[in-house]
Amino acid sequence: MxxxxxxxxxxxxxxxxxxxxxxxxxxxxKILNKEWYLSYKYIYDNxxxxxxxxxxxxxSFVDIKNSLKIEYGVKLxxxxxxxxxxxxxxxxxxxxxxxxxxxxxxxxxxxxIFTYTYYKKFEIKEGNGIDKINFFIQPSLFDKKIRTKNAxxxxxxxxxxxxxxxxAIYERWESRLQFSYKHYFHGRIKNIExxxxxxxxxxxxxxxxxxxxxxxxxxxxxxxKSGLSLIHDQNINNNSSNTSELIQFGTGAFIDIGIxxxxxxxxxxxxxxxxxxxxxxxxxxxxxxxxLNQRSFTLExxxxx
Amino acid sequence: MNSFYSIEYFHGxxxxxxxxxxxxxxxxxxxxxxxxxxxxxxHTSLYAGVAIYHATGLRYQSSRHSTYPDQYYRMxxxxxxxxxxxxxxxxxxxxxxxxxxxGINDIVLTNYLNNPDVINPKDYISLALGYGYLF
Numbered sequence: 001m002x003x004x005x006x007x008x009x010x011x012x013x014x015x016x017x018x019x020x021x022x023x024x025x026x027x028x029x030k031i032l033n034k035e036w037y038l039s040y041k042y043i044y045d046n047x048x049x050x051x052x053x054x055x056x057x058x059x060s061f062v063d064i065k066n067s068l069k070i071e072y073g074v075k076l077x078x079x080x081x082x083x084x085x086x087x088x089x090x091x092x093x094x095x096x097x098x099x100x101x102x103x104x105x106x107x108x109x110x111x112x113i114f115t116y117t118y119y120k121k122f123e124i125k126e127g128n129g130i131d132k133i134n135f136f137i138q139p140s141l142f143d144k145k146i147r148t149k150n151a152x153x154x155x156x157x158x159x160x161x162x163x164x165x166x167x168a169i170y171e172r173w174e175s176r177l178q179f180s181y182k183h184y185f186h187g188r189i190k191n192i193e194x195x196x197x198x199x200x201x202x203x204x205x206x207x208x209x210x211x212x213x214x215x216x217x218x219x220x221x222x223x224x225k226s227g228l229s230l231i232h233d234q235n236i237n238n239n240s241s242n243t244s245e246l247i248q249f250g251t252g253a254f255i256d257i258g259i260x261x262x263x264x265x266x267x268x269x270x271x272x273x274x275x276x277x278x279x280x281x282x283x284x285x286x287x288x289x290x291x292l293n294q295r296s297f298t299l300e301x302x303x304x305x
Numbered sequence: 306m307n308s309f310y311s312i313e314y315f316h317g318x319x320x321x322x323x324x325x326x327x328x329x330x331x332x333x334x335x336x337x338x339x340x341x342x343x344x345x346x347x348h349t350s351l352y353a354g355v356a357i358y359h360a361t362g363l364r365y366q367s368s369r370h371s372t373y374p375d376q377y378y379r380m381x382x383x384x385x386x387x388x389x390x391x392x393x394x395x396x397x398x399x400x401x402x403x404x405x406x407x408g409i410n411d412i413v414l415t416n417y418l419n420n421p422d423v424i425n426p427k428d429y430i431s432l433a434l435g436y437g438y439l440f
Binding site: 226251254279280 | 311362
């Protein structure tokens with residue numbers, strides 16, 4: 001008999017109240033009630049990619065990233081705000097197989113993401129919440145290079161998208177439902193070690209899921225997010241050998257668990273994230289499949305001005 | 306949502322030790338309460354519902370099973386579980402409740418309609434006994 005461990009994140013039942021502190025950015029659908037803010041984020045990211053068929057000789061990749069992300073947000077008017085962020089990333093990728101092990105390093109700045117947010121509704125009182133829509137764009141400014149010392153952490157392709165979310169706020173509980181769409185344009189990656197260039201065709205990804213937050217007191221908040229991700233099939237073309245591969249990810253799942261501490265004009269945030277996807281690769285002479293496991297830890301400090 | 310309809314969200318993991326492969330499931334449980342009685346210090350309800358769920362991953366994508374013959378296992382990405390339920394709580398302690406549910410998966414009903422001589426749906430009825438706390 002199968003034993004299924006269900007994590008019941010939350011039911012729909014909340015206790016409404018007429019009073020709730022207007023804490024702005026502490027809410028799930030963040031509202032900037034000051035003029036601007038700066039956020040400093042340290043992210044430890046561990047990606048483990050494994051495959052287990054004969055063609056790939058049981059190889060796996062362990063990709064560890066240490067990132068510092070700085071975000072600036074400014075209130076444009078009572079219904080909109082603008083944010084931008086930039087990341088400095090140091091990554092180490094171990095390629096482990098039965099025949100050889102290799103390690104690759106890369107350090108560099110990743111292109112900024114620009115986000116415009118429009119708030120359709122925000123009423124922080126009994127049973128109400130915040131509805132908003134984000135439009136974001138991340139331009140590709142540098143060539144993406146992998147392997148050897150000259151590798152970088154550029155994104156390698158332009159992307160743009162939107163996120164719509166609605167939330168409800170009660171005395172202790174807050175809930176949010178989020179949907180986002182991201183479109184990736186043609187991509188280009190240079191493998192310096194093998195002197196080959198890969199290009200990818202456009203594709204998209206979707207994210208859907210609820211988020212919940214529990215107010216322990218006016219300073220401490222526990223939150224959890226979970227949901228479904230869908231990444232559309234990707235075609236990767238090797239320009240040197242004129243061959244192509246089809247990568248399928250299908251649907252995956254993610255879970256975030258975190259805690260926020262609000263003190264005067266600052267917020268501390270600690271978050272753990274887990275994301276998992278299957279993948280399969282089909283090419284003219286090599287088909288294989290495997291798993292992608294991502295775990296990350298985030299420490300964030302937000303200062304309001 | 307209201308006194309008749311409520312919704313619950315589940316994120317479940319069946320570990321590799323139990324099923325051979327790790328299975329991750331997201332489910333949305335829709336409850337329709339059709340009877341509520343308060344008697345002898347107890348509050349009881351009867352409800353029916355359907356849990357709509359999706360197991361993530363490539364192996365459950367219906368498009369990958371398109372070569373299967375008609376009326377064979379109808380693989381699908383989104384599935385349903387139909388159930389009847391009963392919950393009970395003390396009138397003085399309405400935050401704590403016990404429940405009992407019984408249900409059947411849609412794939413069993415589909416296969417029964419296609420092959421009624423082979424499949425007995427009673428063999429596939431699932432039962433659940435649990436405790437809930439209302440925040």
